[in-house]
Amino acid sequence: MSLQIDAEGNLRHLLTLDGLPRPALEGLLSxxxxxxDGADARHVLSGKAVCTLFFEPSTRTRLSFQRAAQRLGADVLGFxxxxxxxxKGETARDTLKNIEAMGVHGFVIRHSEDGAVEALAGAVEAGTAxxxxxxxxxxxxxxxLLDMLTLRQALGTDLSTRTFLIVGDVRHSRVARSDLHALRTLGAGEIRVCGPASLLPDAVTLDGCTVGHDFDAMLDGVDAIMMLRLQRERMAEGLVSSLDDYHRDYGLTEARVARAADGVAVMHPGxxxxxxxxxxxxxxxxxxxxxxxxxxxVAVRMAVMEALLR
Incomplete structure (x- = not known):
């Protein structure tokens, strides 16, 4: 039994899309x-409590989870x-365990450290997600998941004939890693990754991808352009020469959009x-x-919390 999937194959926690079976991923998207589309959700989690336990700043993700929990009828605790x-020095584990002792069994967690949420998942009681x-x-x-839902709405559920381009600071991007896991699982036709060499991760992360540094050359025939934020708070100085140079080489302009396929989808996680x-x-x-x-x-996070807590 893994931390994420229980012995019966049910989702116990959502920690990563890496290795999540395709039926489980597609079930969440459906x-x-x-x-x-407006499915009634008012009483799905009535009587349940969800805590947004964020140790890093967030706008979209935190408020989106809170809105999703409210729409499901849950009580929402902000942190x-x-x-x-x-x-005062209290650890993340002690913080979580104290809130869990108050009868809260749903936690949405953001943390600056790799693997922090998985470590916390090993410390909770059965029934806490x-x-x-x-x-x-x-x-x-x-x-x-929300990126895949957006792509399916724009391009159709069969992604096997489509070409996707992820651009920018892939090295520091947890979004890029989750998008790559999901695109592979859903059978994406071609995945291209573009950015300066200093901002691309190791070859294992990019396994199966077409990798390049010339943004203009990689745009031909692309059905979706997935831009990434330049994460200056996570990088050492000197990985980009200047913001002006970065925009010149890797900024998405109207001229570059015109080089892609007709009807190209443009995305950015914010x-x-x-x-x-x-x-x-x-x-x-x-x-x-x-x-x-x-x-x-909001819809994706409703589906995830329903699957974990209903």
């Missing part, structure tokens, strides 16, 4: 689509690390550095699915 006992809302550079599984990774005209333009990603985040 249920999320039903919620996006602010800046005003909590963690400032954890969702990884982003840990270090490792994984952000619900972002990967927060966006406008004028660095993406121009205003593209972020707010007709090919942008960025706000749809945000909307789909």
């Amino acid at each position: 249920r999320a689509q039903a919620f996006a 602010d690390a800046a005003t909590s006992s963690t400032t 954890l969702v990884n809302a982003g840990d270090g550079r490792s994984a952000h599984p619900t972002q990967g 927060p966006m550095n406008r004028g660095v990774e993406i121009d205003d005209a593209v972020a707010d333009g007709p090919r942008s699915l960025i706000l749809r990603q945000v909307a789909n985040g």
Whole structure:
């Protein structure tokens, strides 16, 4: 029995999309689509409590989980690390265990350290479920799911004939890792990865991908462009020469969008550095699915919490 899947094959926690069976992944996407289409969810988690336990700043993910839990009828407890006992030296494990002792059995956790959420999953009682809302550079599984839901809505459920391009700071991106896991599981036709050599990860992470450094050359025939935030808070100085140079080489402009396939989907997990990774005209333009990603985040997180806590 793994921490994530129990002996009967049911989802116990959602820690990563790496190794998640395709039927489980597609089941979550189908249920999320039903919620996006307006399926009644008012009493699904009535009487249950969910705590958003965030040790890193967040806007979209934290509020999206809170909104999702509310729509499912759960009681929602917010946690602010800046005003909590963690400032006095309390560990994340002790924080979680104390909240669990109050009768809370659903936790959405964001942490700066790789593997932190998995470590916490090994410390909880049976019946308590954890969702990884982003840990270090490792994984952000619900972002990967909402990106896949957005792609399926735009391109259809069969991704095997489609070409996807992930651009930018892949080395520091947990979103990119979860998207790569999900695209492989769903049988994506071709996955291209583009960025400066200093911002690309090891070959194992990019296994099966077409890798390049010339953004313009990699755009031909692409059905979806998935831009990444330049994560300056996680990188050493000198990995990019300047923001202007980065925008020149890897910024998504209207001219670059025009090089891709007709009807190309443009995505970004946010927060966006406008004028660095993406121009205003593209972020707010007709090919942008960025706000749809945000909307789909609520539906996806409803599906995940229902699967774990119902």
